[in-house]
Amino acid sequence: MDKPRTDEDQQLVARTQSGDPGAFDQLVVKYTPRLYGLVYNMTSNHEDTNDLLQDVFSKAYKAIRGFRGKSSFYTWVHSIAVNMTLNFLKKRGRRFQLSLDDVDASIQNDKEFLELTATSSPVREADLSELQRRLNEAMMKLSDEHRAVVTMFHIQGMPHAEISKILRVSEGTVRSRLFYANRQLQNYLDEFRKNPVA
């Protein structure tokens, strides 16, 4: 996932700040898919994600007049999204529902998946939907902060530097959280492989 051109964002922000609501609409349309992925993979719930996204853009719209451009809009809006989601998760607790509608079909056509199944025996052997379900379960077992970095790095494809700006922690912290989270996920999936009926 490429980082969007910052000058285009700058223009849209400037236009929004001078009162052009259409400009903010463009920002919404541009960032919704990205932010959806981020929030959804942290909450694992479509309804909650939708509500959160609406709140994120609402907050961004209200706060944009004070946006000074010290960071890019991309970082700023991601920061809002991550923080709101983390707060929300703290309040919500462990309840979650998964919606894996129509995942199977699109995954099976995914190039990376095809490569994976060609080379890796654990993946080939395991039933795909079960594997995905286990992965999601494993994700939910991570702490909210660890799940955030895993989502941003692996799923959203953000570089360490960007994640550290969004979370306002050092890059070292980001790397160590990723390392720890990876271990956790591996352990959990290994357990599944050993006890598939569990």
Added chain:
Amino acid sequence: MRRLSNSSRAPEFLFRFQLASISGLVFALIFFTAPALLQAQEQSAATISRQVKDVFERVGKAVVKIHGVDEHCEISGTGFFVDPTGTLYTSYTVGGEAGNFTVEFEGKKYPARQVLADIRSGMAMLKVDVATPALPIGKSEQLEVATPVVTIGYPLDLPETPSFGMIAGFDRKYLGRYFSTTHLRVNLPTQRGEAGSPLLNLQGEVVGILVSSLENNSACYALPIDAAEKIRADFVRFGEARHGWIGINVSEAETPVEGSRAEMTKIMEGTPAADSGIKAGDILLQVGRKKVREPEDVLDASFFITAGDTVPITVMRGNEKLTFNVQADFHPASQHPPLIAAPTMNQAIPLKLDSEVQRRP
């Protein structure tokens, strides 16, 4: 110069000493009383918190979730038991126009039937045929602005939930339209599904029924329990609500008489008022137990009249204070034949319920 400074040193020193000792006293005062004050504040905050928790724990089991089906879809609201035989109160919006009721409490569901639905008061009563806990009934007339109150309800699909706030006002109207009787305006947060929740004082007694929300659920209106009890009293006596009717039109007098500006400007023909002896121009002072000081007070006075009952009405005529005992008829809106034969009921206000019902699905 030196002499001046020498002689001025003494009073200056005295002044400084006074200043220092006063400051010291002030600081000492603050130092010693602040913790006590803070503690008092903490204590009173802790007391309120304890009281609210206490109310919730004691009373929560008598509050129920109500499921029903109306003409469009399933509905979900809240209600509460008022006697040990399973009689429960809820709002008209929950129990008034739906059917197939089930009531959920203590983890089980029970079928319930509607026994009363009164649109004028905005309440409904359902009945479950099971022994139940019951909420003690308080007195809404004892409430004042800023009285702390608690509600317990079933918001959305969540379990029973308390909310805390205070009485914000006693309103006769909202956004330019009048209520059927004074409603309690309460500043506490509410969520959908909580219509029909009991409004409780900190002693755990019911003082109102939550009927609607305002301003994005940051506040709500509750029917005072005294009004609900009037309806229940009618139900116990007659099996239905019986709103009474005298037949008098009231407007504002120019000058107050005996503290009242409510002038009875028209006595309608063929109504209990017509034969009562009350005359146009009389100043209304009291209807039953309700004192009247302005025309708006008639709202509450009217609500508490029961058809068929005799109501003492006190008026001022010139210099004389007179009381008339008038037997109230059925309110024209209640679609009952009048107790008193009335050849001309043109003044009666027609009921157009069906045509007014407009629901946004």
Added chain:
Amino acid sequence: MNEFDDNEIATLLRLKRHEQPPPGYFENFLHEFHRRQRDELLRQPLWRICMERTHDFFFRLNVSSLTSYPAAVAAVLVCAAVISLRIYQGPETMVAVQSRPELSATADGEGQWTLSSPVATRVFSTRPLRNSSESAHTHLRGSGTPPRYVLDSVPVSYEATFKF
């Protein structure tokens, strides 16, 4: 190696990008956003809108935040005075959106409290203005719609009468 290694975990995680909302969701998102903005605007009390606008105005003037606050407060007080006068004269401004005007039962010019319309008219608004989880219905999971959770924004009985 019969264990999942880092690469495989990474790939499996990347595949989670395929978990997408139902079709049409993103297209509808902007509409939903506008709807919520409108709702919020109607809900906000006038004094708050005035305060925000004043604050923003001073922000844009690039006045340092310290001096802008007192100025903003002063401006707000003036606005509040003006607005409270206007509100006092016109309470019906906010009504149109949420209620269905059945009655017109306020006192008429002669100071006589008369009734001009039916008594027990029901102004029955079944959905409150703002309904945050209505947006969740953009993607129902097909396991049955949830019930309507009842809490109307307008009480049932709105009769106005000074006849008794």
